[in-house]
Amino acid sequence: MKIERITPYLFNPRSGKNLLLVRVDTDTGLYGWGECYTTLHKERVVETFVHCIAPYLLGRQVHDIRHHWRILFDDLVIKRGSVDLSCAWSGIEIALWDIIGKQAGLPVYKLIGGRQRERIRLYANGWTNGCKTVDDICAAAVRTVAAGFSALKWDPYSGPWRTILPRGAMDAAVANVRAVRDAVGEGVDLLIDAHRRVGPQQSIEFARRIEPFNILQYEDPNLADNIDLVAQTRAHTRLPIVCGETFYSKEQFQGLLQASAADVINPDVCGCGGILASMELAAMAEPYAVGFSPHNHNSTVVGMAATAHVSMAVSNFLIAEYFVNFKDECNALARQPLEVEDGWLTLPDAPGLGVDIDTEELLRWPYEAFPLAALRHPAEE
Incomplete structure (x- = not known):
């Protein structure tokens, strides 16, 4: 063939x-x-x-x-x-x-080792889209939990990406996490994504300040291009550190694992080389007692299906990402949408990925450029 x-x-x-x-x-x-x-x-x-x-x-x-x-x-x-x-x-x-x-x-999943579990636990992301204030974020968190998700990920920082942030920016991020925890209660897992924003000194301080809020995962505290920065943060916090979203090769993950920089790796199945590469990366992490929590900033149909098949088969799987803001539009393309119930996904026992796309519907949603981000000028620094 x-x-x-x-x-x-x-x-x-x-x-x-x-x-x-x-x-x-x-x-x-x-x-x-x-x-x-x-x-x-x-x-x-x-x-x-x-x-x-x-x-x-x-x-x-x-x-x-x-x-x-x-x-x-x-x-x-x-x-x-x-x-x-x-x-x-x-x-x-x-x-x-x-x-x-x-x-x-x-x-x-039956071709790559068979199932290790019956269903896949998901955490919601994308649920803060359109939020402008902390009150908006808290209201969105409550709605997302009411929709069945028991785990939420978001970035509590606002403003531009800078290696050293003003004190007020960290204070606001801590207050953001506190507010969401208060809004959803103790029964919901919170996952914090710092998006590689700051250096170790500030990432360590931030981690210590949000520890009381019972954080499940603290993702990308530093720029992972220099993995020693992430290792420094991990060595000085009790929060589980997640890293690997920006990596796409075995060599990069080897460096991460050898540096003891993470408790969990989060390669993206749609970015790190696909299904076989994801299986290999999960296996590389196992001897280091490192978990596998796949990044999945992709559709809720094809990308989600690929992520779920890998998640079914790997031994060290923890939880996978699901972008709720894509759900309705992506499901409109699917001949058989994936079913998510109470924050869990059960794969259909169908051949292949188990999903198919309506190409005619797909062509009705062509590429369209999103508004450009506002890049600051020297006078604004």
């Missing part, structure tokens, strides 16, 4: 960013869906990478997944990888697994 066509589709869910789905067709008529991780304002970069990769894979065997990535990395980019290349390949790789599962008549 050979790859006949690779088609990327940018999709605008009217919230957050454009998403990038990929369809791979074969010479047998079977097809599969994948998804590439995108970042706001750079979505077309990944789409371009998909177009660049496609000619090298046409006519090749669907099943030769490891070899496909090796020739792309070795021969196409001459061992000079990038996150955009990895995101593009991830979408294609996921689609290939969807095809293989359909051919075998089995769900993907």
Whole structure:
């Protein structure tokens, strides 16, 4: 069974960013869906990478997944990888697994080791979209919990990304976390995402100040390009540190694990190389007693399905990400939306990923640029 066509589709869910789905067709008529991780304002970069990769894979065997990535990395980019290349390949790789599962008549998780659990616990993200005040955030948190989620993630900081923040910015972030904890009570897990904002001195102080609020995970406290910064924070806080969202290679995760920088890794299945790469990264983390909590800033259909199949199969899975602000628009594309009940996802026992996309509906939601971010000028510093 050979790859006949690779088609990327940018999709605008009217919230957050454009998403990038990929369809791979074969010479047998079977097809599969994948998804590439995108970042706001750079979505077309990944789409371009998909177009660049496609000619090298046409006519090749669907099943030769490891070899496909090796020739792309070795021969196409001459061992000079990038996150955009990895995101593009991830979408294609996921689609290939969807095809293989359909051919075998089995769900993907049964092809990568079988289930380790019955269902997948999710934490909600994207629920603060549109919030302007702490009161807005608290009200949104209460609504999200009422919708069934028992775990919430958000970034309590506001303002620009700076390595050293004014004292007031940290005070406001701590007050934000306190307010959300008070609003939802003690029975809800809170996950804090600092988005690599500050240096270790401030990230350590912030961690200590929010410890009383019973935080489940503290994500990306520092810029992980210098993993020693994250290791410093982990060594001086009792909060579980999560890192790995910005990584896309085994070498990067090896450095993270050897530095004892994290309690949990959170690669994105749609960005780190796909399903097989995610399984390998989870296995790399196991000997270090490090958990696996996949990042998933992707659709609630294809990206969520790929994330869930990996989560079903890995031993050290903890909890997965679900962007509630994408749900309605993404489910409108799905021929069979994934069912989430009380913050848990149960995968259908269908071949492949178990989801399919209505292409006609997808084409009704084409790429549209989001408003540009406001970048400050020197006079405003």
